[in-house]
Amino acid sequence: MKNDILKHKLVPDHTILSKTEMNKVLKQLNIHQEQLPKIKSDDPVVKDIGAKPGDILKITRKSHTAGKFVTYRLVLE
Amino acid sequence: MDIKKVVSVVKKKKADFPKSIIEEIAEASERHNLKVKELEKLVDEIKKAYDRAEVEKGEAVGTVAAQSVGEPGTQMTMRTFHYAGVAELNVTLGLPRLIEIVDARKKISTPTMAIYFEEEYGTNEEFVRRIANRIGKIVLNDIIKDFNVNYATMSMTVEIDEDKISDKRLEYDEIIAKIEKAFKRVEINKNLLSFEPTISESKHAIRELRLLADKVRDLQISGVKNIGKVVISKEGSEWVIHTEGSNLGAVLKMEGVNKTKTSTNDIHEVEKVLGIEAGRNAIIHEAQTTMEEQGLTVDVRHIMLVADMMTADGSVKSIGRHGISGEKASVLARASFEETGKHLLRASIRGEVDYLTGIIENIIIGQPIPLGTGSVGVVMKERD
Numbered sequence: 101m102k103n104d105i106l107k108h109k110l111v112p113d114h115t116i117l118s119k120t121e122m123n124k125v126l127k128q129l130n131i132h133q134e135q136l137p138k139i140k141s142d143d144p145v146v147k148d149i150g151a152k153p154g155d156i157l158k159i160t161r162k163s164h165t166a167g168k169f170v171t172y173r174l175v176l177e
Numbered sequence: 178m179d180i181k182k183v184v185s186v187v188k189k190k191k192a193d194f195p196k197s198i199i200e201e202i203a204e205a206s207e208r209h210n211l212k213v214k215e216l217e218k219l220v221d222e223i224k225k226a227y228d229r230a231e232v233e234k235g236e237a238v239g240t241v242a243a244q245s246v247g248e249p250g251t252q253m254t255m256r257t258f259h260y261a262g263v264a265e266l267n268v269t270l271g272l273p274r275l276i277e278i279v280d281a282r283k284k285i286s287t288p289t290m291a292i293y294f295e296e297e298y299g300t301n302e303e304f305v306r307r308i309a310n311r312i313g314k315i316v317l318n319d320i321i322k323d324f325n326v327n328y329a330t331m332s333m334t335v336e337i338d339e340d341k342i343s344d345k346r347l348e349y350d351e352i353i354a355k356i357e358k359a360f361k362r363v364e365i366n367k368n369l370l371s372f373e374p375t376i377s378e379s380k381h382a383i384r385e386l387r388l389l390a391d392k393v394r395d396l397q398i399s400g401v402k403n404i405g406k407v408v409i410s411k412e413g414s415e416w417v418i419h420t421e422g423s424n425l426g427a428v429l430k431m432e433g434v435n436k437t438k439t440s441t442n443d444i445h446e447v448e449k450v451l452g453i454e455a456g457r458n459a460i461i462h463e464a465q466t467t468m469e470e471q472g473l474t475v476d477v478r479h480i481m482l483v484a485d486m487m488t489a490d491g492s493v494k495s496i497g498r499h500g501i502s503g504e505k506a507s508v509l510a511r512a513s514f515e516e517t518g519k520h521l522l523r524a525s526i527r528g529e530v531d532y533l534t535g536i537i538e539n540i541i542i543g544q545p546i547p548l549g550t551g552s553v554g555v556v557m558k559e560r561d
Contacts, residue, residue: 104429104436108460110447110455138491144208145452159454164477167196176491 105144111155114145117172122156125172139173146175153177179203184215193225233446235552237536239486240480246464249473250275266408266419268442274467278460281444281495288423288443290404293435299415307346308313309418309431313407315345315354317393326390331382333390334341335370345400354399401427425450448493454492460484505530509538 107110117170126133133156135174139146141153151157163169183203185536187194192371194202202223206216253272254304269287277285277337292312298304322338342349354366362373372393374385405421409495423441429450430433441447448456464480486501492498502514508524508531533539539546 105451105455107437108451110440110456110458111451112454112458114454137485137489139453140411141492143452143491144237144450147455161325161454161458163197164481165197165202167198168197173491 102161106148112150112162114151115158115160116149117156117158121158125158126157130170136172136174138176140176149160149171151175178547183216183220183392184423186220187435190217190218190220190224193226194223194227198223198227218357222232233549235547237548238482244481245475245479246275246483248470249475251473252473253468255473260475266406266421266456270467271471275464278464278467279443279483279487279496281493282501283445285419285443288403288441288446290418290420290425290441291425291439292311292420292428293417293438294416294433295435298433301433303415304417304433306432309407309409310345310347311431312401312404312418312420312428314405315347315350315398317396317398318351320347320398321394322394324390326386328383328386331386333386333393335393337370339368341371345399354428356396359396360393404428426470445495453488453491457484457488460487460493504534507533507535507538509541510535513537513541 106114122133136156139157141151146157148158153175154177157173157175159171159173161169162172180199180203180526183199183206187202189198193405202216202219205211207217213218239342241528249448250272253275262451266289267287268274268289269285273286292308292513293299294305294308302556317335320338320341321335322341323334323336326333337352339349342352348395356363356370357365360372362375364371372389376384380436382496401424403422403424407421410417410419424448425439425443425444425446426449428439429436440459442459444456444463447459461477461480461484465477468475483496487496492503498515503509503511507516508520508529512520512524524531531538533542533544536546536548545551
């Protein structure tokens, strides 16, 4: 029951990055983590997958133009 | 020729293609039965075209997006109502709807839901009708046969129509329980209910009785909060319920409801129930269908940019004074948009500093703007 919203067609895949993946992504994009788009810590998806403030989520969107698009969001305090 | 092979060639040529292009190449190479060498040549040519088509660095994509949405907007109808799908429901369309979306209104004028069902129930009309009556608002007035107010005895009798109850697939016991909970002074004799007002011996008694009559008629006996009328229709082979009003959270919890397709046009509700990323998708979907319905086509990329801006800080923000334009870092940029005096006054009280990094502030003071070729500077090489 609890994971139902993750299957909704409007909700893309969210995965939590590990520490090493986080550093790799930030280095590759050449930015600080504050420069990423944000996601609130009380967002229903964040609560569902159990992400903590300070985590970076990898979001794999289905895109009309690119087919698949990967982006990142920082979980806010 | 499979996709893996194409991916390896693309990697070898150092091209960074999105998934959709790679799939197209794979399909084309299969159709024409390309050899490896030919595929490499194809990837080379596509890489050239792809690099040429890419947006230049320093391009003012936001301005282009604003123009691209704004120009077709001038051709949209000012007419507010009409619905293409179900004739009985009114849904805001055209320019008023588009304004509603970009303003991120909390209360939209015509919220509506499309409720789909899981496969095993989708073709079961009886089940869908029962659910529709659980979702839609039904008041006591909808199921009565007779209604009498007796001013002599200061009481009122209501006769419930059993046919109407079974027609609406309701349960008699549930209705009685609801009535007993809402009204203390009620006598129940099978289908005949008699109500008495709490005050019966004063000059306000008649008014009290009339108020009670209205209250009894308006007692809600079935339905989900915030949802009014429902319309059942058939799309292809499956049944769909369209509603007036919306409550995504409650409807998704109901049994038999398709939890992946059921949706609402209220963006704030989508954000609350399904999260910010779903909110972004909802903005894109709503804006695009609104434009398309009017026969206008705007490239999704522009709408995607708008949606990205609106959801960048974790909650849906409006475009305009209370949202993005009102939160710009530069004082001059904010002052040039709306409420000039207020912004300049506040900035001077706080001692704000404008670092002149944006476009607007540089135009105001007459400097070259940081855009296109202006976004790069020249650095002298030191001579040793």
